Amino acid sequence: MKQAQSRSLSALFQIGGLILAFGFVTIILLLVDADPIEAFRLIWQGAVGNSSRIASVLVVWVPLALVTCGVLVTFTAGLWNIGIEGQITLGAIFTTGVIRLFLDTPVSPVFVIILSILAGMVGGAIWAALAGVLKVFGGVNEIFGGLGLNFIATALNIGLIFGAWSRPGVASMSGTEPFPEIYWLPTFQNFRFSWYSILLSVIGLVVIYFLLQGTHFGLRLKAVGKGIKSAFRLGIPTWQHMMLSFLICGLFAGLAGALQVVAVYHRLIPAISSGYGFMGLMIAMLINYQAIWVAPIALFFAALNIGGIQLPIVMKLDSTLSGVLQGSLVLFILLMQGVKQRVLGKQ
Amino acid sequence: MSGDVILLGLAGVIASGAPIVLAAIGETLSERAGVINLSLNGLIILSAMTGFWVAIETDSIFLGFLAGALVGALVSTIVAFSSITLKQSQVAVGFILTITCRDLAYFLGNPIMGRQGPIMFSTPIPLLREIPIVGPVFFQQSLMSYFSMFLIFLAWFWISKTRPGLMLQGIGEKPAAAFVRGANVLRMRYFYTILGGALVGLAGPLYTLSVKPGWKGTITGLDGIGWIALAITIFGGWNPIRVAFGAYLFAFLQWLGLVLQSTWTFIPSQVLQVAPFPLMILTLLLVNLGNTEWMERLLATLPDGIRNWVRKLIRSLRSQPPAALGTPFERQ
Numbered sequence: 001m002k003q004a005q006s007r008s009l010s011a012l013f014q015i016g017g018l019i020l021a022f023g024f025v026t027i028i029l030l031l032v033d034a035d036p037i038e039a040f041r042l043i044w045q046g047a048v049g050n051s052s053r054i055a056s057v058l059v060v061w062v063p064l065a066l067v068t069c070g071v072l073v074t075f076t077a078g079l080w081n082i083g084i085e086g087q088i089t090l091g092a093i094f095t096t097g098v099i100r101l102f103l104d105t106p107v108s109p110v111f112v113i114i115l116s117i118l119a120g121m122v123g124g125a126i127w128a129a130l131a132g133v134l135k136v137f138g139g140v141n142e143i144f145g146g147l148g149l150n151f152i153a154t155a156l157n158i159g160l161i162f163g164a165w166s167r168p169g170v171a172s173m174s175g176t177e178p179f180p181e182i183y184w185l186p187t188f189q190n191f192r193f194s195w196y197s198i199l200l201s202v203i204g205l206v207v208i209y210f211l212l213q214g215t216h217f218g219l220r221l222k223a224v225g226k227g228i229k230s231a232f233r234l235g236i237p238t239w240q241h242m243m244l245s246f247l248i249c250g251l252f253a254g255l256a257g258a259l260q261v262v263a264v265y266h267r268l269i270p271a272i273s274s275g276y277g278f279m280g281l282m283i284a285m286l287i288n289y290q291a292i293w294v295a296p297i298a299l300f301f302a303a304l305n306i307g308g309i310q311l312p313i314v315m316k317l318d319s320t321l322s323g324v325l326q327g328s329l330v331l332f333i334l335l336m337q338g339v340k341q342r343v344l345g346k347q
Numbered sequence: 348m349s350g351d352v353i354l355l356g357l358a359g360v361i362a363s364g365a366p367i368v369l370a371a372i373g374e375t376l377s378e379r380a381g382v383i384n385l386s387l388n389g390l391i392i393l394s395a396m397t398g399f400w401v402a403i404e405t406d407s408i409f410l411g412f413l414a415g416a417l418v419g420a421l422v423s424t425i426v427a428f429s430s431i432t433l434k435q436s437q438v439a440v441g442f443i444l445t446i447t448c449r450d451l452a453y454f455l456g457n458p459i460m461g462r463q464g465p466i467m468f469s470t471p472i473p474l475l476r477e478i479p480i481v482g483p484v485f486f487q488q489s490l491m492s493y494f495s496m497f498l499i500f501l502a503w504f505w506i507s508k509t510r511p512g513l514m515l516q517g518i519g520e521k522p523a524a525a526f527v528r529g530a531n532v533l534r535m536r537y538f539y540t541i542l543g544g545a546l547v548g549l550a551g552p553l554y555t556l557s558v559k560p561g562w563k564g565t566i567t568g569l570d571g572i573g574w575i576a577l578a579i580t581i582f583g584g585w586n587p588i589r590v591a592f593g594a595y596l597f598a599f600l601q602w603l604g605l606v607l608q609s610t611w612t613f614i615p616s617q618v619l620q621v622a623p624f625p626l627m628i629l630t631l632l633l634v635n636l637g638n639t640e641w642m643e644r645l646l647a648t649l650p651d652g653i654r655n656w657v658r659k660l661i662r663s664l665r666s667q668p669p670a671a672l673g674t675p676f677e678r679q
Contacts, residue, residue, distance in 0.1 A: 032455065080438060139635035140628065143385075143438070144581065147574050148631075151624035278446055285439055318457040318564075320450040327447025331425075334440065338433025 006344075013340040017333035024328045025321070034317055042314055043307030043322065053306060055191035059264055060276075060302035062197045063088070063256035067280030068294045069208040070252030075289050076212055077245035078225035083131040083146025084277035086153030087124040087250045091257025092272040093157060094123030096176065099183050099262070100165065109182040116183075117258045124254020125247050127153060132246035136239045158270055165268065175269035185263035194263045204252060209291040211248075221245055253277065279305075279326070286330045288337075301326055356602055357484045362469075363558050364598030365488070365495040366391075366550035370576035371583065371590045372495075372502050373546030377423070379506060379585055380539035381519045381671045384426050385441025388573025389448030390544065391551045394418040395569055396456040398552025399562045403464045411465075411552045412491070419548020420541045422448060427540040431533055434675040445573065453564055460564045467491065467557040491553050498546070502587040515539060519669030522676045532676045550576075578627045582634060584666030593630075600626065637665035 022040075029036040047057055067084055074081035081087075098116035127149060134145035165176045185194045212218040223231040224241045232238045260272055283301055287293035308322030370387060377384045384390075394415035402411030422444055430437040467489045475486040485496070506512040515535065517525030522532045554569055555562055575597060583590030604622050636642050642661070646654050 028451070028454070032458070080442075082442075134628065134632065137639065137641065138632045139639045140631045141581075144574075144578050144631055145628055147578075148624045148628040151571065155624075282443065282446065285443065318454045320453040323450030324447060324454055327443055327450060331440070331443045331447060334435055334443065335429055335433060338429055338435040342433060 009344075010340065013336040014333055017336035018329065020332040020336070021325065021328040024332070025325050028324060029317075029321075032317070034315060039311065039315060039317065039321065042310045043304060043325075045307070046310035047303035047307035052191060055188070055193045056306045057299070057302045058193040058198065060305050061299050062193070062201045062259055062263075063274075063276045064279060064283065064298040064302055065201045065294055066204050066252050066256040066259075067277050068283045068298055069204045069291070070249035070256075071277075071280050071284045072208055072212065072289060072291055072294070073221070073245045073252075074249045075284055076218070076221045076225050077242055078228070079135070079242060079245060080143050080281075081128070081131065081146060081246065081249050082143050082278075082281070083128065083149045084249065084253050084280060085273045085275070086146070086150040086277075087127045087253035088257040088260070088273035088277050089150075089153040089157050090127040091120035091124035091254030092261045092268060093153075093160065093257075094254070095120035095258040095261045096160075096165070096268040099179055103179070103183075113183060113185060113262055116262060117255065120258025120261070121251045121254040124252070124257060125250035128246040128250025128253065129243065132243045135246075136242055154270075157268065157272065161268055161270060173270055175265065176267045178267045183262070184266050185259070187263070192264070197259045197263045200255065200259065204255070205291070205295055208252075208294075212291050217244075282326060282330045286333060354480065354483045356606070358487060360595060360598045360602050361484060361496075362488055362492050363601070364595040365492040366553040366558060367572065367576050367579065367594040367597060368495040368499060368591050369491075369553065370547045370550040370573065371579045371594050372498055372587055373419070373543035373550075374576060374580045375543070375583070375585055375587055375590050376502065376506075376515075376546070377540045377543035378580060378672055379515055379519045379669055380536045380543075381522065381669060381674065381676070382427065382430060382536055382540045383437045383441060383673050384423055384540060384544060384547070385438055385577070386422055386426055386444035386448060386573075387441075387547055387577050388571065389445035389452070390419055390422050390547055391554075391573045391576075392567070392569050393422070393448040393452040394548040394551030395555045395567065396452040396459075396551070396562055398548075399464050399555035400456070400459050402552070402556055403459060403462060406465060408465050408467050408556055411556055412549055415548040415550075415552035416545040417548065418551075419544040419546070421544075423541050423544020423547075424537075426544070427537045430675065431536050431540075437673055449570065456562050456564060459562055461561070464561060465556065466560045489557050491549070491557065499587050499591040506587065516669075518676075519671055522671050526676075536676070547573075547576075575627065578631060581666060581668070582627075582630050584634065585669060589666075597627075633664050634666045637661035638667070 026036040029039050046053060048054055067088065070087075071081055071084055095116040098119040099112060102112040102115075131142055131146045131149055134140040135142040138145075161173075161176055167174075167177045185196050187194045212221070220231070220236045221241055223234060223236055224238050224245075228238050231241075256276065257272060260274075261268060265272070279301055283294070283297050287297050304322040304326055308319040311317040311319050311321055370391060374384055374387060397418045398411040398415035401414035402408055405411075425444060426437065426440055429435045429440040469487050469489050470493075471487040472493075476482040478486070488496075504512075506515060514525060514528075514530050517528070518530055518532050518535050526532050550572075551569070554572075555567070559568060561567075576594070579593040579597060580590055582593040600622070646658060649657065
């Protein structure tokens with residue numbers, strides 16, 4: 001009975017946070033003389049208005065769900081893997097590299113695609129391991145190590161696009177030369193999304209759910225996240241667990257980056273990570289690090305992203321409004337959680 | 348390169364280092380009180396946009412800076428409220444704010460993109476400007492640049508030489524002990540977080556009204572500055588003088604990158620632009636090495652003479668955070 005009561009109270013505070021977030025964005029819209037109802041309607045229409053828009057939402061959902069799965073592992077170990085953006089980028093770079101290697105060879109394209117995706121996962125894991133080594137052996141806080149590595153990954157990416165891998169004749173921000181269609185992950189009919197990507201994300205979601213909820217490894221990670229010293233005293237090899245959590249997160253980020261190349265852009269572009277890594281961190285915070293909520297909330301965030309595209313076209317507003325809405329949702333729900341704890345603590 | 352060009356370049360280093368000094372000193376004050384304000388990156392972008400907007404509308408540079416400082420204070424109040432009063436994770440709230448403020452700046456700044464605004468010109472100081480070398484480098488700056496130089500010494504003096512400064516160190520190191528001695532820990536943390544945030548908020552308009560005039564949306568080129576300022580705070584060991592040195596060093600390296608770019612054209616400009624970041628990681632590695640366990644073990648295997656020498660070197664580089672940084676204060 002008591003549990004049910006506290007749960008409904010929790011929901012009440014969450015709804016409160018939701019209302020505050022929408023209230024805040026409404027005020028922002030009124031500030032720029034825009035009709036809030038029209039803006040919200042446009043975002044909704046832009047996300048689910050027709051089947052190709054829904055397909056676009058699914059395209060964004062795949063990397064979002066994958067990176068959120070990844071950062072859940074590092075969060076569980078008590079780590080702030082801000083380097084996730086760079087890990088996505090490295091995944092995309094490795095994937096592109098492998099495909100380029102086999103471009104004019106008779107090797108079966110199916111094999112090349114599989115190999116390139118695996119290479120992408122390794123690339124993400126390597127970049128994550130760097131942040132891990134800096135943290136564990138260098139004493140460099142993972143937030144700053146990760147941020148630095150993000151910038152380096154971006155430089156590497158742009159360096160490749162404008163240098164070694166530049167388009168013959170014209171190196172440009174549009175990215176490298178697109179691959180021949182045989183190296184594309186097949187999409188569903190004429191839509192932009194691929195069932196293979198969706199399948200890989202679903203597998204990722206299931207793996208992470210069971211890894212964190214149902215295994216000893218997950219339990220030990222939690223212990224490390226709750227307090228390194230006491231976990232160490234319990235006999236848990238702490239630094240090994242921290243490194244492993246970085247590696248697993250890197251695999252997921254690398255997979256996200258790989259799929260951006262083989263299933264979405266079919267080439268390397270400058271903003272290949274698209275900020276999905278940071279969004280994954282936000283989603284993880286919003287769902288209070290519970291794996292069961294990754295799929296629906298990632299879908300919601302993806303819908304906001306795609307819906308926001310309509311804003312500049314129709315209302316001459318900047319599409320970053322979606323980001324403002326996402327950010328204020330996370331902020332206000334987190335604040336309301338604090339308010340709840342304070343109110344309940346006082347009783 | 349002639350002497351005059353070098354002096355001009357160095358004056359530019361002081362000018363472009365000024366906003367980083369403001370931001371890093373503001374963060375230092377906040378962190379000295381025990382609160383990490385991770386919202387810096389977004390806060391600088393939002394205050395840059397707001398300051399520019401207000402300056403256009405009112406045609407007053409002063410009001411532009413005031414608006415920037417207000418934005419900084421306001422955002423930092425959210426950080427303070429959620430971490431000090433609601434005891435939520437400082438890192439989480441700061442991260443959310445840094446992303447949200449950035450998006451908010453790009454959204455609200457859309458209508459003023461590319462508009463002409465007032466620019467703060469330099470105000471050479473009579474007599475001092477005549478001093479050879481020092482004059483042209485340090486005393487032909489904008490008023491805000493002078494303020495940032497003055498702030499370095501003010502912050503240093505305040506923290507290490509005054510009673511309230513000692514109290515500030517206390518609430519960051521041993522809040523419980525400071526509380527017993529009569530310090531209002533929570534109120535002081537609020538005060539320094541908001542004051543620090545206001546200083547960070549001055550950095551934004553300093554870009555859009557002086558160092559990189561104008562607001563150009565996502566290509567204004569301010570994304571990343573806040574993270575650099577946060578790293579410099581650590582590099583500087585939470586000591587205003589060392590922090591300022593780090594800020595100017597960063598500005599110097601950026602200038603060096605620009606100079607090299609014109610001679611080494613085979614390196615893509617994007618690569619040189621991010622060159623400071625690996626350096627940032629390296630410096631963080633250097634200042635943290637002394638805190639790691641394996642370094643201690645490694646040192647133990649060295650012969651005495653070398654060991655003492657290495658230990659001295661590491662100790663001089665090492666920086667240790669305020670002991671209570673990032674933790675909420677509970678009254679027992």
